[in-house]
Amino acid sequence: MKEKGSYDRADLDAILAAGFVCHLGVVVDGTVMVLPTVYGATADTLYFHGSVASRSLVGAPQQTVCVTVTHLDGLVLARSVFEHGINYRCAMIYGTPRQVTEEPEKLHGLQIVTDQCAPGQWNYARRPTRKELAATTLLALPLNEASVKIRTGPPDDGDSPDSQLGLWAGVIPITTTYGTPIPDPLLLPPNLAVPSHISVPDRP
Amino acid sequence: MKEKGSYDRADLDAILAAGFVCHLGVVVDGTVMVLPTVYGATADTLYFHGSVASRSLVGAPQQTVCVTVTHLDGLVLARSVFEHGINYRCAMIYGTPRQVTEEPEKLHGLQIVTDQCAPGQWNYARRPTRKELAATTLLALPLNEASVKIRTGPPDDGDSPDSQLGLWAGVIPITTTYGTPIPDPLLLPPNLAVPSHISVPDRP
Numbered sequence: 001m002k003e004k005g006s007y008d009r010a011d012l013d014a015i016l017a018a019g020f021v022c023h024l025g026v027v028v029d030g031t032v033m034v035l036p037t038v039y040g041a042t043a044d045t046l047y048f049h050g051s052v053a054s055r056s057l058v059g060a061p062q063q064t065v066c067v068t069v070t071h072l073d074g075l076v077l078a079r080s081v082f083e084h085g086i087n088y089r090c091a092m093i094y095g096t097p098r099q100v101t102e103e104p105e106k107l108h109g110l111q112i113v114t115d116q117c118a119p120g121q122w123n124y125a126r127r128p129t130r131k132e133l134a135a136t137t138l139l140a141l142p143l144n145e146a147s148v149k150i151r152t153g154p155p156d157d158g159d160s161p162d163s164q165l166g167l168w169a170g171v172i173p174i175t176t177t178y179g180t181p182i183p184d185p186l187l188l189p190p191n192l193a194v195p196s197h198i199s200v201p202d203r204p
Numbered sequence: 205m206k207e208k209g210s211y212d213r214a215d216l217d218a219i220l221a222a223g224f225v226c227h228l229g230v231v232v233d234g235t236v237m238v239l240p241t242v243y244g245a246t247a248d249t250l251y252f253h254g255s256v257a258s259r260s261l262v263g264a265p266q267q268t269v270c271v272t273v274t275h276l277d278g279l280v281l282a283r284s285v286f287e288h289g290i291n292y293r294c295a296m297i298y299g300t301p302r303q304v305t306e307e308p309e310k311l312h313g314l315q316i317v318t319d320q321c322a323p324g325q326w327n328y329a330r331r332p333t334r335k336e337l338a339a340t341t342l343l344a345l346p347l348n349e350a351s352v353k354i355r356t357g358p359p360d361d362g363d364s365p366d367s368q369l370g371l372w373a374g375v376i377p378i379t380t381t382y383g384t385p386i387p388d389p390l391l392l393p394p395n396l397a398v399p400s401h402i403s404v405p406d407r408p
Binding site for chain 1: 206225227228229230231235236237238239240242267268269270271272274276278279281282283284285286288289290292294298308314318321322323326328329330331332333336339340354358359363366367368369370371372373374375377378379380381382383384385386387388389390391392393396397398399402
């Protein structure tokens with residue numbers, strides 16, 4: 001099968017490692033919201049920023065949320081409209097987020113999130129002050145309930161009668177690329193070189 | 205402000221036009237799920253495939269869902285960890301999806317979805333049979349309740365005391381690119397040329 005669910009932990013880890021933005025599904029005042037937010041993953045925990053979600057997640061009764069990480073790999077163009085689709089890798093994680101309040105874990109979690117977005121930045125940038133830490137909502141979600149779906153490969157109708165229609169079919173690859181860093185116009189000194197750790201991230 | 209909410213309809217339309225995969229938030233058996241799925245947008249309606257969501261959306265009591273479309277434009281690397289962020293464009297649409305059952309609207313909606321993914325494919329590929337139509341769940345969501353958020357530009361701490369730290373700050377642009385079409389290995393005839401409408405999509 002070209003589209004398959006996976007229960008392989010390595011697939012989950014690879015999908016999480018390949019990104020840094022998830023979509024968080026949460027119920028706020030009775031209404032579902034789907035919020036993009038940055039995350040970082042360790043072997044057993046997904047850390048993510050609370051921001052808007054914190055309105056309902058923090059202090060309110062605990063709820064099960066869904067965090068989805070999706071990578072688009074290709075447009076699947078088949079002979080028939082019906083068989084069109086997307087090559088993708090998707091992980092959905094379910095659980096009840098825990099608000100991180102202790103300073104050591106909060107710093108650890110923020111390091112995970114920061115370095116997932118931009119490896120090396122935690123060691124380079126100015127770290128959070130106590131006041132900044134207090135103003136940051138960080139949530140932790142265990143990685144023990146997850147569902148993974150992956151589709152790869154060509155369209156599914158290559159061995160169907162539609163293959164005789166003389167229509168082109170195949171895949172248009174989709175890739176996410178990182179461009180040349182654009183310095184802040186307010187950079188001091190203005191000609192400060194881009195540090196070596198800020199290279200174009202290599203995300204498989 | 206570099207991060208702003210927008211009530212400009214043109215911003216919503218531009219975000220929807222720039223993508224073809226949304227994240228659908230829906231409550232299934234009491235649990236939030238966030239599902240990636242393809243969509244297509246007209247002036248007043250977002251059409252999307254039901255697939256997994258149809259389990260709960262179709263036949264069950266109607267519910268308000270949230271459909272989120274997010275584009276990542278850049279990693280914002282500030283002097284301080286606290287000011288790190290993402291340049292992005294995000295639209296969240298709220299509403300109660302309507303299942304499309306009449307054949308003319310279903311064909312119209314599928315055309316919108318198909319051509320949003322790959323412009324021109326509706327006219328090129330074999331269109332759905334009646335049986336395929338019956339096997340397809342298509343949902344329609346009105347575009348009249350939406351929220352848009354956009355962040356652009358450099359980091360926010362260029363005029364803060366942190367600007368004196370001598371740290372590099374700026375933006376790493378993120379772009380989604382489309383590669384050279386990969387023919388299905390089962391293509392007939394094997395050397396069939398890629399049709400001209402399947403060019404690399406131009407998505408601002």
